[in-house]
Amino acid sequence: MTSEQVVPRRGRGRPRAADAGDSRERILAAASAEFSRHGYEAVSLRSVARAASVDAALVHHYFEDKADLFTQAIGMPLRPDRVVKTVLSGPREDVGANLLRAILGGFEEPGFRDRVLGLLRTALGHEFAAAMLRQFLVKEVLHRVAIELAVPDGELRATLTASQMIGLVVLRYGIRAEPLASVPLDELVVRVGPVIQWHLLGFPEAKGP
Amino acid sequence: MTSEQVVPRRGRGRPRAADAGDSRERILAAASAEFSRHGYEAVSLRSVARAASVDAALVHHYFEDKADLFTQAIGMPLRPDRVVKTVLSGPREDVGANLLRAILGGFEEPGFRDRVLGLLRTALGHEFAAAMLRQFLVKEVLHRVAIELAVPDGELRATLTASQMIGLVVLRYGIRAEPLASVPLDELVVRVGPVIQWHLLGFPEAKGP
Structure with missing residues (x-):
């Protein structure tokens, strides 16, 4: 064409x-x-x-x-579903840390950061925007994570993962609460990686039998 | 008078x-x-x-x-610093679950829920509102948690705790992403309590030596 x-x-x-x-x-x-x-x-x-x-x-x-x-259309520099797929193809015990690093890495780009914070702000204020963000998150991101993880409660795990991610974005990049706003990304991965891992797969599985 | x-x-x-x-x-x-x-x-x-x-x-x-x-003045039904004090006076291994239950419990009241979501929305949009929320969070909530916990990195731990809490509020009550929005509070405490515990005290300490 x-x-x-x-x-x-x-x-x-x-x-x-x-x-x-x-x-x-x-x-x-x-x-x-x-x-x-x-x-x-x-x-x-x-x-x-x-x-x-x-x-x-x-x-x-x-x-x-x-x-x-x-x-x-909304100017995201990365496709969340691709990030999820790439991360899940790595070692299962590193999924939490790798997912966190991939998502937060995107926020180092100020334009992307501002657009996502704008999207969140709109979603919190308008029923319609909330529905759109929810539909996108569920259909294109969370559902895929659920399938890839092959755990029975994958969708709940995926939304819990998103809750830690979004909260981190709001506090670190939105409200900029210290010392969280200034902590190097590497330290953040050490701190929050196990949480993402827990939400996605649970600690016992992550640490082996 | x-x-x-x-x-x-x-x-x-x-x-x-x-x-x-x-x-x-x-x-x-x-x-x-x-x-x-x-x-x-x-x-x-x-x-x-x-x-x-x-x-x-x-x-x-x-x-x-x-x-x-x-x-x-902003219509909070509970004083965060009092909640923190009450929760920290309970068993150390239950701090995560109890804090989560206390904070999320407040969000069952629709008026409070709407005011906090409004506050967050404003904070994401205005430099000034973000500064105010940050100052309040740091001075009246996080600093107190840091002191009570008596851990060297208490302030970072407190902001990380807040990140999980705020993310949960945004996804469950703001965007209402399913299945997270419909999960009973008790199940949520089982799922996220360990995360709050990890952020505040770390799992090893929480589980004993």
């Missing part, structure tokens, strides 16, 4: 023969609007293509699936 | 001979305004008395100290 398939949106003052970067940006803008209007569950790659006035194949060309489109 | 010491505020349409309930409410309103304007650190019982146009002794009559005034 080429950029010729793109029908420029009216009233945006863009040239008719939009380049590839333009179509990608247009799809992202349409996706943001669609997710905000209808929520994570209700949106499909097809409905975003319709909203952006492009062929559905073009959306598939730029974005792997809905999770990919969503994370790029 | 009596309510005669109270100078009614102008323009509120209240009767001149205010009753005791009125003076208390007036002090709380002045305290809210002072905390919002100047932050937690800069406000004193004396400055609130001045703002409310009452004698400082009257403020002391209704409120034990600044922490008491603050928690009542």
Whole structure:
């Protein structure tokens, strides 16, 4: 497919023969609007293509699936589901520390940090934003963790893991409570890694029989 | 002291001979305004008395100290420092579970839940609100925990504890991620109690030598 398939949106003052970067940006803008209007569950790659006035194949060309489109629309530098998969493919006893390091590592980038804190703030204030964040977390992150872990209560374990992660983000990067805000990432991994491990797999299993 | 010491505020349409309930409410309103304007650190019982146009002794009559005034001004049903003291006076190996039960128990009250989520939302959005919440947390809650625990890194342990608590509040009551949102409090204590214990005291100490 080429950029010729793109029908420029009216009233945006863009040239008719939009380049590839333009179509990608247009799809992202349409996706943001669609997710905000209808929520994570209700949106499909097809409905975003319709909203952006492009062929559905073009959306598939730029974005792997809905999770990919969503994370790029809200500007996440990493796909949570990929992080989860990578981390879970490492040694089982290091899952807690590795997951923590991967997620917190992303927060060293100020732009990402600010967007996630903004997302959390909105989610705490608006029923709709909370539902969207919840649907995304459950469907694209937590459910995958649950499947990968193959423990019967994997979904509860995944939400408990998220609770420690999000709390750490809020206190370290949002409220910036000391001394937590200044502790080096390595020390944080030593402190909180076992907690993530506990939430995900329980300590006895993590430490062996 | 009596309510005669109270100078009614102008323009509120209240009767001149205010009753005791009125003076208390007036002090709380002045305290809210002072905390919002100047932050937690800069406000004193004396400055609130001045703002409310009452004698400082009257403020002391209704409120034990600044922490008491603050928690009542923002509508907290429990004083975090008292909760901490009560919990720490129980068995050392039950500190995690008891602290968790006490704090989460407060969130069963919808009014309190909404106020704390509102406070968090504001803190994530405004530098000033974040500073106020941080100052209150550090000075009135975390510092006390650190002293009571008598561990060298008590302040870091206290902020890590707060990170798990706040994350749990955000996910269970704010975003309401399932299945975490529906898990009975008792099961939550079993799941997260050991984490709080780990953050506060470390597992080895909690489990004995």
